Amino acid sequence: MKPLTIAVDALGGDFAPSAVIDGVALALKRDAQLRVALCGPVQVVEPFAASAAAQGRVDAYPTTEEIPMDELDPARAVRSKKDASLVVAARLVKEGVAAGFISAGSTAACLAAGTLVVGRIRSVKRPALAVILPGKRPVVMVDTGANADCKPEFLLQFAEMGRAYSAAVVGVENPSIALLNIGSEQGKGSELAKEAQVLMHQHTANFQGNVEGRDILAGVADVVVTDGFTGNVVLKTLEGSMTFLLGKLKTLFMATTISKLAALALKGRFADLKQELNPDQYGAAPLLGVKGLCLVAHGSSSPEAIANGILVGAKAVRNQVTEKITNALCEQAGSE
C-alpha cells in the first residue's frame, strides 16, 4: 500500500482529545503505511507524537486556537481563527502535506474548512456529504446535510460524486444510481425531484430512476441521491428507528427469566448484528467535491469510529476518489 498522511484534528468531538488520540493509535496499528499529522494543543500532540503508540509516524502540529462545537458562525470562525486545530489540519491538505483531514468537531465548521480552506474542485457546484448505510448491501447516500436547499443540477453532480465514492470505498465496479423520491413512477415528486429526474435520465450512467424511503436499506441501488435536507432527515430517522427498535428488544429480553435465558443464548449473534448495523464501521462522512479528502466524524465518535474514519479515508485517497470526481464532472460538463 502507498504511504500517505492524514491530518487529524485532535480537538473535535465530545470525547476529545482522548478518543481522537486513541483512534489515531488504532489506525496506525492497522495501516503500516499511514502517517498522521496531528493538530492540537502542544501538551496533547507533542507527548503523543513522541510516544510508543505513535510508532514514529506522527508529526505534531501544535495549535493555539479552537472552534467550539456550539460555535454560532462556523464559517467566520474558520476564516478568523487561523491557528485553530481544524483550520491547520485543513491547511495541511491544501498545502499537500496531508492527503486528507478528519475532525469530529462541529459539522458546519468542518464543511466550512473543507470549502474555504481546502477548496472546491473547479467544476463542482456544491460539495456534498456522503454516508455509507449498512443495508442489504452498503449504500452510499449523498447529500446527507451539506446543502439544505438544492438545485436539480447539484443533484446531478451528487450522483457522480456518489458513484466515485462507491467505486473507491465500497468497491462496486459500475455503481447503480437512484433518486430518492416519493413515488417510483416518472413524473412524481417535488419540483426539485421532478427536474432532477429529467436531468439524471439524460446524463447519469446506470440510472435506476426513483426509489422510495423503504427501498434505501433494501439495496435497490448502490448510490441514493437526494438534497441535504431530506438526506439528513433520512439518516437521523434511520438512526432513531434502530435505537428505538433495539431498545424495544432489550425490554423484551429483560422481561422474564425465560426471555433472559433466550437473550443469553442469542448474545453473540446479537453482538454481530449490532456490529453489522454500527455506523462506526465507516467512521466518518466525506465531504465530496473538494480538493482533498475532508472527513467529518460524528461528535460522539469512539476511538474505533475515528480509526475507521482514518482508514476509510486512506482507502478513498489510495483509490483516487478526488481524481475520479474531478474527471467525472469535467466529462459531464463537456457532455451537457
Place this chain on the structure above:
Amino acid sequence: MKPLTIAVDALGGDFAPSAVIDGVALALKRDAQLRVALCGPVQVVEPFAASAAAQGRVDAYPTTEEIPMDELDPARAVRSKKDASLVVAARLVKEGVAAGFISAGSTAACLAAGTLVVGRIRSVKRPALAVILPGKRPVVMVDTGANADCKPEFLLQFAEMGRAYSAAVVGVENPSIALLNIGSEQGKGSELAKEAQVLMHQHTANFQGNVEGRDILAGVADVVVTDGFTGNVVLKTLEGSMTFLLGKLKTLFMATTISKLAALALKGRFADLKQELNPDQYGAAPLLGVKGLCLVAHGSSSPEAIANGILVGAKAVRNQVTEKITNALCEQAGSE
C-alpha cells in the same frame, strides 16, 4: 356513542373487494352505533348489505365505474368518472349522508376526491395527510405526502390540523408541536424550514421548536410538522428500516437449533412487539383540512387495517376533528 355513517369504497386496494368487505364486517361488530354506506359493483355491495354480517347497518350504493390503482391522471379521473365507487363515496360525504369516507385505492385519487368532491375547509390553504406513528408515544406526523412542495404558511396550518387530530384521536389534552428539521438550534435548516420556524414561534401554541429525524420515535413531541416530500420519505424510511431489522432478526433466530429454541421462547412477546409497531392499528391516514373525514388506507390493507381505519375515523368524527380544525384556522387567520 353517537350513531354515524362512514362511506366505504369497496373497490380500492390490492385485495379488494374481499379485504374491504371483511374489514367493514369487523368494524360493524366492534362499533354498534356504526352504519356503512358501501359503494361498489352491485354484485358486491347488495349481497353484503343483505347478509347477516351487515347486521342491517349497511346501505348499498351500486356504482358502475372504477378508478384503477395505476391511473395516470387521478384528478381528471375523479372529475370525469362520476359513478366511480370512490367518487360516489366522497359525494356521500359532501351531501351529508356520510360523515367520512375511506378508500384503499390510489392515494392520489383519494386526495383528489377529498379536495375536489368533498372540498377544502374555506380557511385551509392545503389539505394534508396525517399519520400516527407508533413511537415511545403515538406521534402525529403531518404532511406525509399530500403536498410535495410547501410554503411556510402551509406548515403553520399543518401544525393546527395535527394538533386537532392528536387531541381527537390520540386523546392528548394540549398536544406539543415540533418542526422536523436538520438541527435543533434556531436558524437551522432549508429556507422553508427556517421561515416556518419563525412563523411557528409567533403563532403556534405549545411549539417545541425543531426536532431531528432521530427524535421522531423518541416521543419528543405529540405532533411533528413537515412538508409532504420529507414526511413521505420519513414514513417510508421508517417502514423500510423496521422491515429490514425484523428480517435481520428472523435470520438470526433461524440460524441454529439454540437460536430457534430461544426464538420459540420469545414468540409471544415478539408477536406483541410486532403488533405494537404494526401500522394497521391506525388503519388509514386522514386527509385533514377538508369538510368531512377522508381516510386514505394503504393499498395493501388487511381487513384489520380497514376496520381500524373506519373505527379511528369514527372516533375522529365523534371528537369533531373537522370542527376543531375549522375553528383553529379561523382563529389563526384572525391573529395573523
